[in-house]
């Protein structure tokens with residue numbers, strides 16, 4: 087009998103496009119136990135597993151796959167959780183095709199193991215059956231650590247430090263924990279209830295969670311280290327500053343940053359107007375500007391909010407689109423129209439300053455730029471008006487200056503990101519560590535988690551030296 | 553007393569409430585000109601309100617608000633002993649205070665409330681203080697006594713003439729200037745049309761004027777950009793760069809239009825609630 091690795095990769099069942107554009111429920115429906123087992127059985131249990139090198143938190147991939155292949159799903163989830171506190175999240179949102187799965191040896195000839203889908207399955211299995219057992223808590227070290235920001239970087243650092251016996255408090259500016267996971271990534275990709283369950287586990291580890299605590303305004307970093315008596319601080323405040331394009335008409339009603347559009351829909355649940363009071367413009371003709379995951383999320387959200395037509399304007403060609411292949415595919419299935427080599431040059435409004443159209447200019451590709459991608463060059467005279475009533479600008483994010491501007495001596499780079507050692511997260515201030523998007527600029531959930539892990543290890547060393 | 557608990561509730565004018573809310577840390581850290589964002593319940597909006605006063609010893613902050621729409625009416629339904637669900641702050645930049653000489657503080661409607669802490673600070677910095685309070689009608693005039701105690705001269709204007717001067721606060725300001733009153737600095741807080749009218753007038757006289765802008769907000773931390781306003785041709789985020797700006801540079805027209813972004817939805821929400829007409833009537 088051939089080894090199961092010869093079997094094809096198990097497909098992921100999904101909600102059909104015509105149905106899912108009418109709801110905010112998850113698009114992929116998840117594996118059945120049989121599918122999970124069959125897929126996990128394909129793993130070769132490589133002696134030197136390449137896949138692990140592709141995972142920024144070094145999940146023991148062959149280890150958990152072996153358990154899953156035997157049907158020991160809860161044990162498999164526990165194995166993942168030795169290094170990853172958010173398995174149900176990562177199984178859903180990690181760009182596996184460029185991380186763990188990209189390096190899987192099976193991918194050289196055929197299809198790599200669907201590591202993410204199995205990770206998601208076992209995490210869901212364990213949670214839905216209430217089979218999660220919090221680890222033993224070590225004796226208290228007597229040291230206190232403040233975590234600023236509850237995105238994946240902060241949550242990971244918090245869990246790791248708590249497991250080492252330190253007293254940890256997470257301070258989050260918003261009213262819910264999770265960072266981009268709660269305010270940015272839509273419900274149909276990451277159900278909030280699942281995130282909440284994973285966050286709640288931190289409390290079982292003894293981590294204190296303080297929402298509505300805007301550090302820099304309420305307490306500064308310095309206050310935390312002095313008045314509040316923390317021994318160390320980890321800053322994981324993300325790259326939450328919206329970028330606008332500086333175009334005429336950009337402040338018209340109906341022009342949103344992706345952050346605002348997604349925050350209204352996700353954090354404030356504006357998509358569910360029966361439950362939530364926060365409004366959102368439900369455009370009939372929506373244009374999203376950008377070509378990354380954020381743009382795809384915004385476009386697909388607009389679709390679900392009832393737009394007849396959703397255009398995605400991207401200034402380069404499809405090859406350069408930074409979004410995950412799966413997201414692009416999902417967006418296309420949902421009828422999002424891609425206007426490639428196109429960028430708005432102005433927004434036009436009516437007498438009440440409500441957006442009525444975008445002036446779009448066509449581009450052609452020129453010489454490669456700093457990023458190695460061919461630079462879009464505007465074609466003179468190609469401008470035309472596209473009637474729209476909502477525009478969402480999704481062209482990237484920057485560093486929010488709130489922490490840097492209130493923390494004297496904290497070194498930042500030219501773009502405002504915090505300068506931190508890539509191995510330890512150490513900043514220019516003793517006892518202050520940083521990691522995640524606030525150091526690297528917008529990256530991925532799992533990279534932020536990796537930074538949180540490394541910083542936690544370094545903070546632990548630092549605390550021992552005190 | 554637990555955090556975010558309402559320890560005092562007073563209706564100081566029709567549909568206008570003073571709440572004293574427990575939050576020891578905000579009470580300690582806040583400075584004049586800053587605000588909080590609160591939520592009343594799960595599913596509720598994030599509502600920005602100015603911190604009118606605080607008592608660091610008692611660990612409380614004072615908020616004054618007008619029940620103008622859905623969320624502020626829900627807030628008005630809370631009673632002493634209830635808690636607001638979330639309370640984030642102090643947000644925004646504190647007011648820049650210095651001794652300008654003679655400062656004139658102008659409050660319109662609920663805007664009189666945020667004027668109060670700034671008036672106190674201006675006074676402490678050594679300014680001679682003049683005050684003008686405007687409201688639609690007599691019973692909506694708030695904080696008159698408190699301001700009276702700080703100002704060497706306080707004038708009241710009502711739109712319907714039921715109390716004080718019959719007309720707008722700008723008429724009173726014009727009158728003071730006509731009388732040759734020396735004014736080195738003006739602070740005006742109230743509805744956008746009022747702040748614009750004051751700014752237009754003081755521009756002619758070259759008097760430095762600060763206004764406090766109240767665009768729609770979501771996070772209040774500079775993350776969403778929903779609160780953007782145009783000041784001197786530049787886009788600013790009112791929640792982190794403001795809320796106070798030079799009145800002579802503010803694009804008030806844009807502010808007012810953007811404030812009405814969700815008017816269609818609000819009207820719809822309003823029609824489902826019977827007491828809405830009242831607040832429709834109170835607002836100006």
Ligand SMILES: Cc1cc2nc3c(=O)[nH]c(=O)nc-3n(C[C@H](O)[C@H](O)[C@H](O)COP(=O)(O)OP(=O)(O)OC[C@H]3O[C@@H](n4cnc5c(N)ncnc54)[C@H](O)[C@@H]3O)c2cc1C
Nearest residue numbers: 235237238239259265266301323324522523529530531534
């Ligand atoms: C719409 C969208 C979709 C994405 N999709 C994916 C995806 O599918 N897969 C993937 O891997 N990555 C994705 N990313 C990127 C990923 O979400 C980020 O790289 C990751 O969340 C960064 O984590 P972080 O912990 O550094 O910061 P964040 O997740 O940004 O969290 C930072 C937190 O800190 C809080 N904070 C900020 N300032 C303060 C302060 N002064 N005091 C207290 N709290 C503060 C913020 O409110 C926020 O909650 C997406 C990003 C966006 C915006």
Ligand SMILES: Cc1cc2nc3c(=O)[nH]c(=O)nc-3n(C[C@H](O)[C@H](O)[C@H](O)COP(=O)(O)OP(=O)(O)OC[C@H]3O[C@@H](n4cnc5c(N)ncnc54)[C@H](O)[C@@H]3O)c2cc1C
Nearest residue numbers: 600601602616617618620621622623624662766767811818
């Ligand atoms: C920095 C800041 C400080 C503020 N301080 C106070 C305060 O001390 N006391 C107080 O009563 N209010 C204050 N406001 C205004 C207050 O936040 C709004 O009145 C409230 O959010 C309205 O919510 P609602 O659901 O009750 O009304 P909605 O139903 O949303 O609106 C009712 C009406 O009010 C208008 N409106 C909505 N939001 C605002 C706004 N932000 N500013 C002006 N008009 C608005 C709407 O266009 C509509 O006409 C402040 C706003 C900001 C941004």
Ligand code: SF4
Nearest residue numbers: 141145176180185186
């Ligand atoms: S955490 Fe992400 S990168 Fe790591 S194994 Fe799981 S899916 Fe792959």
Ligand code: SF4
Nearest residue numbers: 129130132137190191
């Ligand atoms: S590289 Fe692929 S086959 Fe090898 S252990 Fe990892 S997942 Fe299994």
Ligand code: FES
Nearest residue numbers: 772774776777791
């Ligand atoms: S309210 Fe979101 S940036 Fe100001």
